[in-house]
Amino acid sequence: MTLALKDFTSIRDEVYRKLGLFFEDSKIYFIQKRIEKRMQIRAVDSFADYAFLLRFGDKEGSEMQALANLVTTNETYMFREFEQLQGFADHCLPMILKPLEAANDRRLRIWSAGCSSGEEPYTLAIILQEVMHDFRKWDIKIKATDIDQVRLDMARRAVYDERSVKEVPAEYFDRHITRLKDGNFSVKPETAKTVDFEHVNLSDRMAMRAMGKFDFIFCRNVLIYFDDASRKAVVDQFYNALKPGGFIFLGHSESIGRISTAFTLLRVGQHLVYRKE
Amino acid sequence: MNIQTFISGLTAEDETDRSNAAEDLGYADIKEAVAPLIERLSIEPSRKVRETIFLALERINHPEVLARVATLLESDDAFLRNQAVGLLQRKGAAAAPVLLARIHAADADVRKFVLDVAAGISSLEVEPIFEAAMQDQDTNVQIAALEYVGEQRKIRFKSAAETIFLKATEPMLVCAAFAALLQIGDASSWQCIRQRYPTAAIVPNWELGWWIRALGEFGRADEIEVFHELLQLHNGKVAGDVIDALECFQVRHGRVEITDTFWTLLRELLQAPLATEDKLQLFRVVGGFGAPAAIGDYLIALMENDDRMTKLGAIEGIKRLDRPGIRAILEKRRSLETDPEITEALGEGESL
Numbered sequence: 001m002t003l004a005l006k007d008f009t010s011i012r013d014e015v016y017r018k019l020g021l022f023f024e025d026s027k028i029y030f031i032q033k034r035i036e037k038r039m040q041i042r043a044v045d046s047f048a049d050y051a052f053l054l055r056f057g058d059k060e061g062s063e064m065q066a067l068a069n070l071v072t073t074n075e076t077y078m079f080r081e082f083e084q085l086q087g088f089a090d091h092c093l094p095m096i097l098k099p100l101e102a103a104n105d106r107r108l109r110i111w112s113a114g115c116s117s118g119e120e121p122y123t124l125a126i127i128l129q130e131v132m133h134d135f136r137k138w139d140i141k142i143k144a145t146d147i148d149q150v151r152l153d154m155a156r157r158a159v160y161d162e163r164s165v166k167e168v169p170a171e172y173f174d175r176h177i178t179r180l181k182d183g184n185f186s187v188k189p190e191t192a193k194t195v196d197f198e199h200v201n202l203s204d205r206m207a208m209r210a211m212g213k214f215d216f217i218f219c220r221n222v223l224i225y226f227d228d229a230s231r232k233a234v235v236d237q238f239y240n241a242l243k244p245g246g247f248i249f250l251g252h253s254e255s256i257g258r259i260s261t262a263f264t265l266l267r268v269g270q271h272l273v274y275r276k277e
Numbered sequence: 278m279n280i281q282t283f284i285s286g287l288t289a290e291d292e293t294d295r296s297n298a299a300e301d302l303g304y305a306d307i308k309e310a311v312a313p314l315i316e317r318l319s320i321e322p323s324r325k326v327r328e329t330i331f332l333a334l335e336r337i338n339h340p341e342v343l344a345r346v347a348t349l350l351e352s353d354d355a356f357l358r359n360q361a362v363g364l365l366q367r368k369g370a371a372a373a374p375v376l377l378a379r380i381h382a383a384d385a386d387v388r389k390f391v392l393d394v395a396a397g398i399s400s401l402e403v404e405p406i407f408e409a410a411m412q413d414q415d416t417n418v419q420i421a422a423l424e425y426v427g428e429q430r431k432i433r434f435k436s437a438a439e440t441i442f443l444k445a446t447e448p449m450l451v452c453a454a455f456a457a458l459l460q461i462g463d464a465s466s467w468q469c470i471r472q473r474y475p476t477a478a479i480v481p482n483w484e485l486g487w488w489i490r491a492l493g494e495f496g497r498a499d500e501i502e503v504f505h506e507l508l509q510l511h512n513g514k515v516a517g518d519v520i521d522a523l524e525c526f527q528v529r530h531g532r533v534e535i536t537d538t539f540w541t542l543l544r545e546l547l548q549a550p551l552a553t554e555d556k557l558q559l560f561r562v563v564g565g566f567g568a569p570a571a572i573g574d575y576l577i578a579l580m581e582n583d584d585r586m587t588k589l590g591a592i593e594g595i596k597r598l599d600r601p602g603i604r605a606i607l608e609k610r611r612s613l614e615t616d617p618e619i620t621e622a623l624g625e626g627e628s629l
Binding site: 052055056059205209228229232233236239240260261262 | 293296297300304323324325328329332335356367399428429430
């Protein structure tokens with residue numbers, strides 16, 4: 001049994017419509033293997049029937065979520081989606097810093113929403129220290145939030161295993177990471193102090209309103225776990241929390257095009273980012 | 278804060294304040310919030326706040342929302358119409374009464390939007406909307422209805438789709454009916470298709486792919502030679518469609534037999550420059566025919582071929598042959614191969 005391109009397109013469109021996740025044609029093999037697993041569990045014989053099930057037989061969205069869990073990777077590590085971070089550092093950051101400098105405003109605010117165990121905000125802290133030659137002259141705050149207290153405690157400890165730090169560029173490593181005797185690694189206090197962790201439920205509208213204003217919001221591979229209405233509400237709050245000209249970064253397969261048309265879409269290298277005009 | 282404070286907030290100067298006011302009105306979830314929100318939509322300059330207003334309306338569980346939002350289907354503003362369609366769809370069966378009240382609206386665009394909403398609602402309560410749309414005087418509404426009943430496999434509309442297919446004169450409508458029949462049709466639909474187009478030779482080019490698919494989906498076992506005629510008639514230009522349809526035909530009719538001349542033509546096709554996926558599929562298909570025996574001999578001989586894809590295709594075809602000793606042939610070959618993908622292919626047994 002092979003996955004015909006038209007059935008792949010049909011399933012892909014449905015995943016995009018419901019979750020805002022988009023997969024390119026080159027992902028057909030990867031997706032096929034995962035769909036086959038779900039088809040086996042649901043005793044569905046053909047890809048066309050599975051596409052039909054997703055579209056019309058999944059009122060509660062449980063099948064879509066089960067598929068999403070298979071096609072997305074929960075693993076989190078520093079410098080994940082490296083090219084996107086390069087786009088942030090090389091293109092988007094200068095677009096924010098220049099006008100701030102011109103206005104003699106040296107406050108840069110970044111929000112890592114759904115930060116899990118902290119790899120993303122620490123990555124951002126490393127990047128900022130490395131690419132901003134006058135980093136110390138700026139008032140920089142990275143607010144990192146998550147709903148999971150256990151994960152936040154892990155994030156505050158800033159201790160990771162080798163898998164979490166394997167993608168940290170070698171030239172940055174020793175300046176920001178310490179090798180511990182037990183084989184683990186910790187983020188150096190000087191780097192870590194830029195990050196503030198806070199418990200925030202993205203669905204709590206009052207807490208979201210109190211977040212303040214940011215130049216960048218990173219919310220990568222988080223929105224897929226929300227239902228349609230909640231996703232809209234969260235994106236709505238992100239818009240309010242962004243300063244004019246601010247950027248929002250999602251996971252590389254994610255899109256909010258179906259949720260909100262209020263942002264301007266920009267291509268940064270191979271990635272798409274959303275900007276508040 | 279009371280409701281009036283939130284309503285006043287809708288006119289605040291700051292965009293975020295207006296957005297928050299709209300959101301709060303949504304959470305208030307009361308009838309009195311509906312009219313101010315709807316009225317604000319027509320003058321609100323911020324696209325983002327307009328989106329928030331729709332989100333707020335969605336949170337309000339009162340029939341007033343449905344009645345008011347349904348009127349937006351008549352708006353000249355595409356943003357409002359599209360948002361209204363989405364909101365009503367998400368309200369589900371509860372939206373049925375306001376939709377049913379509009380299925381005979383004078384404006385065909387409104388009838389089309391009502392149908393669009395119904396297409397996103399899984400409920401028997403909106404079925405009358407499809408019935409009306411299938412008989413609509415407006416071609417665009419009918420085309421949309423055919424697309425939806427096909428896509429959603431609404432089999433009970435098969436006869437209506439067949440009737441449209443036979444009577445329609447506008448090419449787009451014929452195409453839409455054809456596409457729908459491929460989803461919801463059966464053997465009787467094939468008779469209907471043959472009634473309009475008795476032979477492949479008179480099918481317009483833009484419908485030929487569907488005609489071939491229909492032959493695969495609904496054709497009788499004794500019509501296998503029609504595929505042969507198609508390939509002769511169109512010089513292999515329809516090869517991709519024919520290969521797909523033949524595979525479908527085999528799934529329904531099992532190991533059908535083909536003539537020597539048809540096999541000769543297919544063999545020539547296997548040697549022609551086809552797309553890789555078509556060629557691999559054709560190898561599988563030829564292995565699934567019951568006769569002639571020459572097919573098996575040909576495929577087995579191709580295992581000696583130097584071209585990797587040809588060898589892989591031949592193995593896939595051989596695995597489907599109904600011939601004694603196939604497993605031994607494949608196992609013997611496996612001991613001679615070093616390419617991991619080929620040895621893996623040789624190791625997997627499969628029967629038709």
